[in-house]
Amino acid sequence: xxxxxxxxxxxxxxxxxxxxxxxxxxxxxxxxxxxxxxxxxxxxxxxxxxxxxxxxxxxxxxxxxxxxxxxxxxxxxxxxxxxxxxxxxxxxxxxxxxxxxxxxxxxxxxxxxxxxxxxxxxxxxxxxxxxxxxxxxxxxxxxxxxxxxxxxxxxxxxxxxxxxxxxxxxxxxxxxxxxxxxxxxxxxxxxxxxxxxxxxxxxxxxxxxxxxxxxxxxxxxxxxxxxxxxxxxxxxxxxxxxxxxxxxxxxxxxxxxxxxxxxxxxxxxxxxxxxxxxxxxxxxxxxxxxxxxxxxxxxxxxxxxxxxxxxxxxxxxxxxxxxxxxxxxxxxxxxxxxxxxxxxxxxxxxxxxxxxxxxxxxxxxxxxxxxxxxxxxxxxxx
Numbered sequence: 236x237x238x239x240x241x242x243x244x245x246x247x248x249x250x251x252x253x254x255x256x257x258x259x260x261x262x263x264x265x266x267x268x269x270x271x272x273x274x275x276x277x278x279x280x281x282x283x284x285x286x287x288x289x290x291x292x293x294x295x296x297x298x299x300x301x302x303x304x305x306x307x308x309x310x311x312x313x314x315x316x317x318x319x320x321x322x323x324x325x326x327x328x329x330x331x332x333x334x335x336x337x338x339x340x341x342x343x344x345x346x347x348x349x350x351x352x353x354x355x356x357x358x359x360x361x362x363x364x365x366x367x368x369x370x371x372x373x374x375x376x377x378x379x380x381x382x383x384x385x386x387x388x389x390x391x392x393x394x395x396x397x398x399x400x401x402x403x404x405x406x407x408x409x410x411x412x413x414x415x416x417x418x419x420x421x422x423x424x425x426x427x428x429x430x431x432x433x434x435x436x437x438x439x440x441x442x443x444x445x446x447x448x449x450x451x452x453x454x455x456x457x458x459x460x461x462x463x464x465x466x467x468x469x470x471x472x473x474x475x476x477x478x479x480x481x482x483x484x485x486x487x488x489x490x491x492x493x494x495x496x497x498x499x500x501x502x503x504x505x506x507x508x509x510x511x512x513x514x515x516x517x518x519x520x521x522x523x524x525x526x527x528x529x530x531x532x533x534x535x536x537x538x539x540x541x542x543x544x545x546x547x548x549x550x551x552x553x554x555x556x557x558x559x560x561x562x563x564x565x566x567x568x569x570x571x572x573x574x575x576x577x578x579x580x581x582x583x584x585x586x587x588x589x590x591x592x593x594x595x596x597x598x599x600x601x602x603x604x605x606x607x608x609x610x611x612x613x614x615x616x617x
Contacts, residue, residue, distance in 0.1 A: 240273075247272035248320060249307045250299045251279065252339055253441055255291040259338040266322055266338070303443070310341075310416060310442040315431070317342040319349070329353075329533065333460030333486040337439035337453075341415040344435030348406045351383045351594040352530035354522065355462035355483070357455075357476040358392025358469040359501050366469035366501060369493055370395035371402070373466060376519035378405025381591025382526070385410065385462050387454055388423050388430070392468050392476070397430060407434040408461065412454040414444035437461075455479040463529045464489035466522065467513070470504030477504050480513065489525055491516045523590070530590040531578065534597050563587055567595055568614075575611035 251262055251272060261284055265275035268283075279287040280296050287296065310316055319326050319340045327349040330336050342349075354377050356370055374384045374396045384400035386393040388409040400407035409430045413419050415438040418427045430436060439457060440450065455475060459465055459482035467490070470476040480490045490513040495502025509515050516522060563585070570576070570584040578596070582589050596612050599605040606615050 244271060244273050245311075245318070246304060246308070247276040248318065248339065249304050249441070250296070251276055253299065253303060253307075254279070254287075254295050256289050257286055257292055259336065259439070261286045262338040263321060271322075272320075303441075306443065307441055315343060316415070317346045319346055325350075327461060329463070330457065330460040333456070333482075335453075335456050336460055337457060339439065340457075341438045341441065342435055343415045344431045344433075345406070346435065347598060348383055348408055348435050349437070349461060350597065351406060352381065352526070352533055352590045353383045353385045353408065353462040354526065355385045355458050355465040355479065356392065356396035356468060357386055357458065357465060357479045358467055359471060359474055359476065359504075360389050360391040360393075361501075362391040362395070362469050363499065363501060366392060366495075367395040370468045371399040373468070373493075373519055373522075374399025374407075375403045375405075377522060378403050378407075379588075380519065380523050381530075381588045381594060382463075383408055383434075383594075385458055387412070387451075387458055387479075388418070388427060388436075390420065390423070394423070394426060396468075397426060401429055401433070404433075409434070409436050410454050410458045410461070411436060411438040411440070412450035413446050414438055414440045414442045416442045417445060419446040451475060452478055456482045459483035459488060460486055462488060463526050463533065464491060464522065466491040466493070466516065467505055467508055468493050469495065469499075469501040470508075471501050472503050472507060474501075474504050477508065480508055484512075489514065489529070491522055491525075493517075523588070527589050530593050534593040563591070564595065564599075567592070567599075571605065571612065571614040573613055573616060575606075575613045577611040581612065 265279055265284060269275045269278050282288045286292060311318055319342060321331060321338050356374055370392045378384055378400040383406040384396055385408040386396040388411060397407045407430055415436055418424045427436060455478045459479050465480055465483040467476050467480050483490050492505040492508040492513040493516050494505055566585040570581055578589060578592060582592050596605055600607055604615055606613050
């Protein structure tokens with residue numbers, strides 16, 4: 236695709252993403268039927284789908300507001316800003332498989348983190364000090380075990396989860412219910428900046444989109460869809476965290492819950508989840524043991540997806556230059572041989588936990604430094 240057609244395709248995506256009432260499911264249907272966003276836009280303008288015939292949608296498609304599209308293009312022109320589209324090889328595979336997945340994601344930060352094994356940590360905005368401590372401690376420990384920590388940038392448990400990951404230098408992903416350039420509540424702006432600098436802010440909503448109540452259940456669905464499992468730390472019986480847990484269950488992902496005192500109203504949501512089949516969790520090791528095999532499967536499915544797309548690569552991680560000096564990567568490079576080694580052998584040689592090792596190997600494979608085969612992983616011959 237040449238430069239002019241690429242720009243035309245990107246603009247078609249932005250017009251479709253902003254079309255009132257069109258929605259991700261309809262957009263995916265149009266893409267599947269017509270093959271590209273430009274062709275889908277032309278078909279939508281012809282009224283090829285009932286939703287495209289609704290008055291507000293029809294008016295927008297006929298005359299999209301140029302200033303909004305130009306603002307989107309300007310936002311995307313910033314090097315750290317990205318648009319991941321469901322028809323691209325870099326769209327996160329786990330999310331793509333989840334019910335109600337968005338058609339595209341706006342990213343501020345490192346888009347390759349969305350391919351890493353993730354654990355979602357969610358809970359009450361009005362958490363107790365004990366709940367905050369638990370969220371922070373589990374996040375730190377799971378981050379050190381190699382998982383990216385995903386949450387929703389809300390106050391309370393979400394904040395403690397993000398802060399725990401940042402405290403140990405682990406990647407953390409914040410999924411927003413606003414556009415990628417808006418922070419809600421505004422007092423979370425400093426935390427959002429820290430996450431964008433070393434992790435990723437993720438939104439299915441275009442830049443400039445303000446907070447709306449209907450956006451947050453959709454935000455919760457993305458949190459659950461990105462992660463291998465969801466840990467609910469503290470939640471009342473009407474908490475939005477229970478929606479995230481239900482989304483995780485519907486997507487076939489693991490749901491974990493930390494029990495609490497019978498006298499704590501914020502433990503009741505967790506107790507309800509446990510009665511419904513969520514795994515009662517007391518230690519990080521229980522989660523790591525449960526999710527490590529799934530992390531390996533994720534790595535295998537991503538390699539298959541890479542091969543199916545003729546070697547198309549996800550965008551190179553923003554920290555590539557820094558990684559060359561990372562001692563973990565140095566140990567991994569030293570352990571690799573020209574003959575394949577299985578991941579357990581590499582874990583034993585390097586002392587790196589398997590989930591972290593799987594993510595590291597995947598990034599090195601995507602960047603052409605490692606070759607995966609039936610025998611395991613090998614250094615690519617010079």
